[in-house]
Amino acid sequence: MNSPVALAAELPYSLRGSIVRSESLAKIDSTQTLAPSFAGWGRLAANSMAHMVEHLFNGVIAVILPLITTSLGLTLAQAGALASARTFMAGAASFPSGLFADLARRRNLLLGLCLGMIGLGSLGLSAASSFPVLLIFMALGGAGGGGFHPQSLAILSAAYREKRAFALGVHDSSANLAEVIGPLALGLLIAFVDWRTALQIWAIPGLVLGVLYALLGAEDSAAAPQRRDYRRALWEDVFKNKTVFSLVAVSTLRAMGQTALSAFLPLYLSLHLKLSAGAAGAYMSLLFFFAGIAPAFVGWISDRMGRKSLIAVFSFLSVAVIVAVPFLAAGPLLATAFAALGALLWALRPVIITAAMEAVPQNLAGSIVAVIFGANMGVSFLAPLMAGVVADAYGLPAALVFISAFPLLAAVMMSLFFKPANPR
Incomplete structure (x- = not known):
């Protein structure tokens, strides 16, 4: 009789009609x-x-x-x-x-x-x-x-x-x-x-x-698990998985927006709004504070609301906040915008990773994290370079509007291409 672990591993593969892969995955769960x-x-x-x-x-x-x-x-x-x-x-x-x-x-x-x-x-x-x-x-x-x-x-x-x-x-x-x-x-x-x-x-x-x-x-x-079976499962369930591909793309776009904002929001505060170093630091601290406390609450909400809706909504809201920043004077409204960015864009990373983990078998959890982090680090460094070119040509407010394109693309991709997977 098959063990519960083996049955759990085989079920998703049986539904797709691939007996060989189910046996392979059963070995490595x-x-x-x-x-x-x-x-x-x-x-x-x-x-x-x-x-x-x-x-x-x-x-x-x-x-x-x-x-x-x-x-x-x-x-x-x-x-x-x-x-x-x-x-x-x-x-x-x-x-x-x-x-x-x-x-x-x-x-x-x-x-x-x-x-x-x-x-x-x-x-x-x-x-x-x-x-x-x-x-x-x-x-x-x-x-x-x-x-x-x-x-x-x-x-x-x-x-x-x-x-x-x-x-x-x-x-x-x-x-x-x-x-x-x-x-x-x-x-x-x-x-x-x-x-x-x-x-x-x-x-x-x-x-x-x-x-x-x-x-x-x-x-x-x-x-x-055995390495041969692991390699087969990695190829089938990660690299050929369209759901995983869409989530890696969404995660990378989100990371590009976050990386560029981390560099250009302080420049905007100091060089465009002419704020003191202390005042600029206070705004950034507010952003990072809400980025610190929000992920736990956002994760709790997504466990009940669903990953796709939350990621798409929070990404669209992030776009709206970023575009609004150049129109806000220093004061309570700007502080609220910075806090909102921390609670929206920064807090999405664990939800995206969770969605990716649910799209692959449990035995590939470490690999999917490695793929996401590797893609984020390997591509996100381009965002500040592109934003810098825009800032030199059109100014810092235009650069912020340009940066909003990254979460916008993430939201569109999440809405159009992501198909939720049954949790593995």
Whole structure:
């Protein structure tokens, strides 16, 4: 008699009339459940805390990189290379991490390793005195961050199948809050110690939590899947899946809009509205604050409302807010617009990832995360370049209107081409 796991894996394939693929997928379904030590919502709390630690490393770029540049006499090109090394390695590491997230039995060890790499990156930077060494440890931290997401999201997807969007929303909120808290906390720390000591202190959370998660975060899992069957399922259910393709495109367009806005909203506030650095920072902090708290609520809503409607509506609303910004003077209305952007456009990422996970078998959760993050990182850097060309030619308000085209295309694609899949 077939096991329940095998039957669950075979059903979607049988409906499509492909017996061979159903047998293949039955072999590789490695459904994983919570260990007793992470019963209930403890797993979500642990992964969200780990996600905060992963994003705290971003504070190194915002606060410490200028100090390293000045202290070691680096050129601006070298400083840019350090930031690029982190981003490049994060994107490069996401693909093998997605593979391991779907094939490995002990994902807690891999997630703990990623956190440890982030801690070692900070520790190595604190001791570095030359550009090549800085480059190595910045890349190490970036690889840890890029490898973290497929592991963590695949673990949560298996643990909270009925509340995926909510769980991924809480996970995303923790990262966004870390983006706000990290630079502030690190800046405060720098007021009392030098940058090398600050980096040594900053390494502690990653190293400690990495060891704890590796030791205590084990999942109950079945046997590891076979690679041949995994490759077949990856090709059939991810790369040839039109629903997945549409979601990757929607996610990339959303990321392009977010990346461009992150660069050009501060420029608009400072150069066009002539606001002080403090006032401009207050507006951006408001945006990031709502980006931090909104994903959990948006995920909860999407678990009840449905993915397609929510993503399309929130994308269209984001377009309206972005287009309205150039017509608003500094004050309460502009502040409301910035808060709305955080709650609308920024909060969509976990919902899109949830929809993509529901379109593939559970055993491919890590791979779909890797594909989405890889596509986002590999393409979204183009958006600020294009917006910059528009800004030079027509001004910053026109650049903001141009940026609204990205969520608009995402909304149209979601409305016309996305067909919801039955959750796997």
